Amino acid sequence: DVKVTQSSRYLVKRTGEKVFLECVQDMDHENMFWYRQDPGLGLRLIYFSYDVKMKEKGDIPEGYSVSREKKERFSLILESASTNQTSMYLCASSLLGLAVGWTDTQYFGPGTRLTVL
Amino acid sequence: GQQLNQSPQSMFIQEGEDVSMNCTSSSIFNTWLWYKQDPGEGPVLLIALYKAGELTSNGRLTAQFGITRKDSFLNISASIPSDVGIYFCAFTSNTGNQFYFGTGTSLTVIP
Numbered sequence: 001d002v003k004v005t006q007s008s009r010y011l012v013k014r015t016g017e018k019v020f021l022e023c024v025q026d027m028d029h030e031n032m033f034w035y036r037q038d039p040g041l042g043l044r045l046i047y048f049s050y051d052v053k054m055k056e057k058g059d060i061p062e063g064y065s066v067s068r069e070k071k072e073r074f075s076l077i078l079e080s081a082s083t084n085q086t087s088m089y090l091c092a093s094s095l096l097g098l099a100v101g102w103t104d105t106q107y108f109g110p111g112t113r114l115t116v117l
Numbered sequence: 118g119q120q121l122n123q124s125p126q127s128m129f130i131q132e133g134e135d136v137s138m139n140c141t142s143s144s145i146f147n148t149w150l151w152y153k154q155d156p157g158e159g160p161v162l163l164i165a166l167y168k169a170g171e172l173t174s175n176g177r178l179t180a181q182f183g184i185t186r187k188d189s190f191l192n193i194s195a196s197i198p199s200d201v202g203i204y205f206c207a208f209t210s211n212t213g214n215q216f217y218f219g220t221g222t223s224l225t226v227i228p
Contacts, residue, residue: 004159035218042123042205042220043160090159105150106207106216108159 003027004109006091012115019078021112023091030095032074033058033106034066037088049074081116088113123206123219130196131227138222139190140206149182149189150207154221160205164191196226 007022025032031050035043035058045058047066055066063085067075074093078085092106123140130136140149148167152160164175166182166189173180179192189208193200206219 033216040126040220043218045216092159105162105165108152108161110157110159 006109021076025093029093033092127223136193141188145186146208152205
């Protein structure tokens with residue numbers, strides 16, 4: 001079974017802090033994704049990566065950055081956390097690379113509920 | 118951005134009842150996916166649909182990819198308490214990095 005793990009289930013930070021959310025997948029997947037989930041808005045894509053050191057902006061990248069130094073690990077960084085970044089953050093991975101399209105299914109981690117005070 | 122409408126937004130049903138939810142999009146897509154998210158967990162894939170008109174079952178779940186390729190429905194028969202959760206539709210195209218989720222249908226099953 002594919003396993004996607006996230007470093008924390010719950011996190012509380014203060015406004016202005018730098019926040020790192022870590023995600024690791026153990027199935028050698030090409031693609032990794034970061035979403036945020038808010039009530040009534042569903043899942044919104046922040047960033048994704050289709051290869052090591054590659055990254056692409058999703059629908060709502062403002063206020064976030066990402067890092068993918070190794071294939072299995074994809075980090076989401078909040079340079080200066082703000083209260084409007086309080087949310088559930090979900091990481092996902094999928095097997096196929098960009099070259100073969102995006103029809104492959106995504107496997108999700110359990111999520112990190114971040115609260116920014 | 119893409120218009121993806123998922124309805125209903127929430128449902129409260131009695132145990133044993135059947136459930137139906139659907140998604141419609143403003144564009145044609147190649148793949149429809151249905152996910153379920155249990156409380157406090159990440160979404161888990163239930164059913165994937167790859168061809169227009171395709172009807173696929175997974176236990177008590179049945180999903181169909183609309184002929185127009187702009188819609189999909191998910192049915193759950195004889196609901197049970199563990200069906201509680203949020204159900205998301207998602208679709209992808211093969212023209213690029215287009216992968217969108219619906220806003221979700223929250224299902225509550227009353228024993």
